[in-house]
């Protein structure tokens with residue numbers, strides 16, 4: 301250890317004494333694999349991780365998790381155009397993330413992952429036609445999403461030898477939407493087991509400049525019966541409706557977590573190539589009828605010239621698959637290590 305190193309350490313100590321240990325919230329977010337959205341119009345922000353969303357308002361002495369918990373005692377503040385997070389608050393958020401993951405008592409597990417590449421066979425899905433170096437080429441949604449689906453399956457099979465990894469189609473065939481949902485709902489699960497439903501699509505637009513990827517999940521407001529009425533005392537109607545509401549909220553919360561997790565996984569891999577259009581809520585048929593945490597991913601626009609070219613490159617489709625895979629892996633870890641239920 302040379303004098304230079306000691307000097308650098310001293311300099312660092314001096315600097316932290318002057319500036320405090322507070323960090324820029326964007327830098328902090330990275331340490332917990334989160335991302336920050338700042339709304340300058342309302343003067344408030346959100347820090348979201350695959351597990352929680354933390355809401356903050358500069359000057360208000362805590363942040364609020366999406367579970368309604370107040371965290372920490374200090375306020376986020378603005379300084380020289382940066383959003384700063386006090387060290388104590390950063391620590392409180394880190395331990396909130398950590399503590400909830402630690403309570404491993406539930407024994408719940410993801411037993412199966414259902415991968416659903418959209419369209420196929422007679423239904424090509426979206427088509428983009430582009431010119432490059434005087435040559436015309438076409439990108440078909442059905443082919444791009446099948447390629448991503450197969451790559452994803454290979455990664456999941458090797459990561460999870462004990463989980464069922466199922467695809468709605470492995471070739472250029474056309475299962476109906478109804479077939480796909482039935483296939484997934486038919487998978488046999490134990491009492492504490494869950495299956496994840498991951499539908500993969502690509503976008504199209506009349507505007508060639510439209511670009512980016514997005515992830516959809518079941519909206520919170522969508523109500524339907526998810527609890528088998530046989531499994532609880534059906535003479536008690538109030539109980540039935542209460543249980544239904546809880547299960548549904550959990551289901552859509554899990555779908556939302558899965559969506560966020562996959563979005564940030566993808567953003568890490570392709571965020572430099574194309575923009576992230578964020579999380580969307582919609583009652584897509586496929587997502588709506590699956591009684592399991594479900595998401596629908598739009599991997600990009602086949603109609604955009606740059607993305608059309610990317611979506612016909614196998615190495616780019618592999619990057620998309622890597623991103624989805626990382627997102628699923630984070631979700632599975634959180635799901636299997638949380639103390640819920």
Ligand SMILES: [Zn+2]
Pocket residue numbers: 418419425426441501502
């Ligand atoms: Zn589609």
